[in-house]
Amino acid sequence: MTSSPPRPSSTAADPGVTPWGVLRRHRPFLLLCGEQAASSVGRQITALALALLAVTRLDAGPFGASVLLALTYLPGAVLSPLAGVLADRARLRSLAVTLTSLQVVVVGSVPLAGALGSLRLSHLYAVAALSGTLTWTLSVALQAALPRVVRPEQLLAGNSALTGARTMGQIGGPALGGVLVGFAGAAPALLAGSAAYAVEALLLFALPASLNRPAESTGRRGPRLAALREGLAVVRAEPVLRRQVLAGAGFNLGSGAADALFVVYATRELNLPAWQLGLVYASFSVATVAGVLFAGRFATSMELYRATRICAVVAALAIFLVPAASLGLAFPALLAYQLLFGITATVWAISMTTTQQLIAPPHLQGRVAGFAQAALLTTVPVGALSGGALAAWLGNVPVLTAAATTALLAASCFWLPHRTATTARPPAPR
Structure with a gap:
């Protein structure tokens, strides 16, 4: 048996009704969409306000700001496998509500400390680490929840819609955060972040009680280490999953380096004015929305795994447009990069999650x-830190070219010959 994932099909109940047509009337799924939008707004406000507080009020230098960013990723990198065991064994709705409620307290502690005059950089570091832990644990829990909320043939449409909801928050969140910081200050603006997390908690609490039945029954549970090995065994034994993880990790290594250098390269080496740089970033948001709209149709017509393979390579090739911008026509080149990368990377991410x-x-x-x-x-942080260090030695263009090459080599592993999978797979959706 090959490991190509099954092709999503229309709903069995009514072949004339698309999966998204059904999901628009699916209350638990609509609650998840609302949760994703609220969560995205909360994260964007929190990230902006914490960074501004560290730099403008607490005099953090470039290294201090980098540490703040790294602390938001580190918990996810270290604790996500354990979060997966927790998600499989816990009462999922209760876990999600608890995690989000704790976010309200953690983020809300910053304006409280600011009002009391006791805000320190160490406090911001602790908030970044704790908030990152809660965010990435909830991310794993909600990935495990979606297959329990919708049918297999609805997963592609569901992941597309959830990505769209997150994108709306990513577009509106920074703008709202900037306005709040401008009017009230960075610390009080975090009260809005806490409020967004509170709305998220209420939406999660309204999910069906059936999600409080653990996915793994008590009778089949073993020690946590054995449980971790069981999950890792699935990833290692399934060629598609293994390649997705390797390709995604390598791709993030290259794109992380490119992202870390992008602003410095565009402003100092390409001399892009602020309005052009703003349009370049805005084009990525537009491209992400387009990717959400195209994902279901493209992946269904092309077959899910083929869509993943094609989009991964095209997204990697798009990164070469960044160093190519130094040859001339910098603004059109970076605009094309953000549009092409945004569409294909979004389709790839949606297809990859659905396949998983x-x-x-x-x-x-x-x-x-x-x-x-x-x-x-x-x-991601490894690529960012490595890219910054190498660029100081070799220059931006060579490192950006190497970053694009790394991403392309990683994406190319999707095209290696298949081996037969050794683990059982669920039947194709009907």
């Missing part, structure tokens, strides 16, 4: 998601 959910056994959804997330998050 279709292949992973129901009682191992959390652990498979946890291992995948850990691998993907670990290489």
